[in-house]
Amino acid sequence: xxxxxxxxxxxxxxxxxxxxxxxxxxxxxxxxxxxxxxxxxxxxxxxxxxxxxxxxxxxxxxxxxxxxxxxxxxxxx
Amino acid sequence: xxxxxxxxxxxxxxxxxxxxxxxxxxxxxxxxxxxxxxxxxxxxxxxxxxxxxxxxxxxxxxxxxxxxxxxxxxxxxxxxxxxxxxxxxxxxxxxxxxxxxxxxxxxxxxxxxxxxxxxxxxxxxxxxxxxxxxxxxxxxxxxxxxxxxxxxxxxxxxxxxxxxxxxxxxxxxxxxxxxxxxxxxxxxxxxxxxxxxxxxxxxxxxxxxxxxxxxxxxxxxxxxxxxxxxxxxxxxxxxxxxxxxxxxxxxxxxxxxxxxxxxxxxxxxxxxxxxxxxxxxxxxxxxxxxxxxxxxxxxxxxxxxxxxxxxxxxxxxxxxxxxxxxxxxxxxxxxxxxxxxxxxxxxxxxxxxxxxxxxxxxxxxxxxxxxxxxx
Numbered sequence: 371x372x373x374x375x376x377x378x379x380x381x382x383x384x385x386x387x388x389x390x391x392x393x394x395x396x397x398x399x400x401x402x403x404x405x406x407x408x409x410x411x412x413x414x415x416x417x418x419x420x421x422x423x424x425x426x427x428x429x430x431x432x433x434x435x436x437x438x439x440x441x442x443x444x445x446x447x
Numbered sequence: 448x449x450x451x452x453x454x455x456x457x458x459x460x461x462x463x464x465x466x467x468x469x470x471x472x473x474x475x476x477x478x479x480x481x482x483x484x485x486x487x488x489x490x491x492x493x494x495x496x497x498x499x500x501x502x503x504x505x506x507x508x509x510x511x512x513x514x515x516x517x518x519x520x521x522x523x524x525x526x527x528x529x530x531x532x533x534x535x536x537x538x539x540x541x542x543x544x545x546x547x548x549x550x551x552x553x554x555x556x557x558x559x560x561x562x563x564x565x566x567x568x569x570x571x572x573x574x575x576x577x578x579x580x581x582x583x584x585x586x587x588x589x590x591x592x593x594x595x596x597x598x599x600x601x602x603x604x605x606x607x608x609x610x611x612x613x614x615x616x617x618x619x620x621x622x623x624x625x626x627x628x629x630x631x632x633x634x635x636x637x638x639x640x641x642x643x644x645x646x647x648x649x650x651x652x653x654x655x656x657x658x659x660x661x662x663x664x665x666x667x668x669x670x671x672x673x674x675x676x677x678x679x680x681x682x683x684x685x686x687x688x689x690x691x692x693x694x695x696x697x698x699x700x701x702x703x704x705x706x707x708x709x710x711x712x713x714x715x716x717x718x719x720x721x722x723x724x725x726x727x728x729x730x731x732x733x734x735x736x737x738x739x740x741x742x743x744x745x746x747x748x749x750x751x752x753x754x755x756x757x758x759x760x761x762x763x764x765x766x767x768x769x770x771x772x773x774x775x776x777x778x779x780x781x782x783x784x785x786x787x788x789x790x791x792x793x794x795x796x797x798x799x800x801x802x803x804x805x806x807x808x809x810x811x812x813x814x815x816x817x818x819x820x821x822x
Contacts, residue, residue: 401465427461430471 384413386420388441392428393420395435409437410447417447448472448508449490453481454501463496487511539572540731543604550611553592557609560585561598566607570732572600624674626659628652629809632681642675652681658808672815679808682781685774687766690796691758697749700724709739720745758795759788766799778805 384397395411402410402417404427409420425439453460460481464471469492472484482505485493494502507515517524544566546554561567564581573581578598586593586609596609626642634650642659646652659675706728708715720743729740753761767780780803787798 404461404465426474426476427465427471428474430461430465430474432468432470 391438391440393437393441397433398435419445419447448484449487450482450484450505452503452505453483456500457481460497460500467496469493541570541572541603541605542568544568544607545604546607548609553611560589566598566605569730622674623661623672623815624810624812625657625661626675626677626679626808627811628654628656628658628807630654630683630807632683632807634681635804636680639677641673661813679806680804681807683803683805683807685770685801685803687770687799687801689762689766690794691762692794693752693758694793695751695753697751698746700744700746703745705743707741707743709741711737722746722748755790762795762797763799767801770801774805778803
């Protein structure tokens with residue numbers, strides 16, 4: 371928990387937090403695709419593919435995303 | 448912020464919003480719909496961009512939401528407020544007064560005193576200080592029969608308790624008294640509880656004569672003294688003069704009646720009947736305002752004339768009634784005789800001789816050895 375708070379207030383360019391049943395992404399550049407089992411997102415010029423299940427967007431404020439679901443893998447494309 | 452429901456093309460809705468960097472504060476699924484919280488400012492653009500989706504505003508948050516809610520349910524809030532105010536007032540209105548005492552006559556008397564002081568049903572409750580002041584004032588003004596009184600408020604009723612002042616018998620205080628005649632008369636009944644009877648039924652007594660003596664004598668020697676007591680009834684007589692007019696007004700109620708409202712000297716409905724009697728159905732005194740619901744019954748007055756016989760009969764009845772009011776309702780009228788009768792144009796004047804049976808005994812103290820002058 372403290373790590374999350376620390377990372378939130380730290381001056382990182384971007385980060386992805388993976389939790390038990392959710393995923394939090396800060397400072398993404400562009401969302402390519404959000405599907406039930408896959409999220410493709412561009413962050414600082416790099417494409418990331420997050421695979422899992424039951425993905426559903428629950429929050430989108432400025433450049434932050436909160437997505438509910440179960441993550442199986444995160445790959446750089 | 449606003450909560451909206453998006454129906455149809457939900458995925459396209461999210462893509463469009465993400466693409467145009469429109470903030471979606473919270474997103475929830477509800478069957479096939481999305482429930483989304485957005486900023487007020489974004490609504491117009493969202494509707495413009497997502498014309499293919501059906502967007503319905505569920506609620507507003509913040510002050511705007513409160514104001515809209517107030518406007519929507521304004522009447523309900525007003526009714527609720529009125530209800531709460533009415534409930535407050537009603538719960539502070541007294542609806543019953545319980546007077547704790549076994550003597551019904553005393554209860555009625557005390558009730559009358561309470562009403563004079565403003566302690567009655569359908570009035571606003573008084574606080575404990577006022578109640579104490581009122582109870583003290585009533586006791587102070589009625590020391591002859593009240594020893595103590597308390598008025599307590601229990602919910603919507605007053606509970607009144609009081610103690611009667613017991614005046615001790617003179618006989619217990621001094622021990623020596625006679626029963627003497629308080630006026631001239633012929634004894635019709637004599638029952639001695641204590642003392643010796645000196646007269647019999649049928650004897651004529653004059654005012655001051657000893658009827659029941661407190662001296663117990665034997666062979667003309669006073670052996671003992673007591674305070675005589677008993678019942679002495681005697682026949683007495685009075686002369687009453689009365690005048691009765693021949694003309695009178697007969698009051699007859701019609702079938703018409705109605706309800707009216709009264710507030711501080713003004714009636715809600717205008718006067719409809721020339722003559723009417725008013726019956727108070729409901730009364731409320733609150734903060735100096737006097738409100739009543741009354742029933743007004745119309746009656747008609749007719750000018751009529753008694754015949755001589757009727758006027759004579761009324762004169763006899765009225766004279767008895769007035770005499771009994773004066774000498775006490777426990778007395779009985781035995782006989783009436785008209786001594787003189789004068790018939791005028793509009794009145795009849797009569798002088799009536801009335802024989803009455805009443806209590807003619809009264810207690811008089813004496814000291815042992817004192818000579819009683821009965822002449």
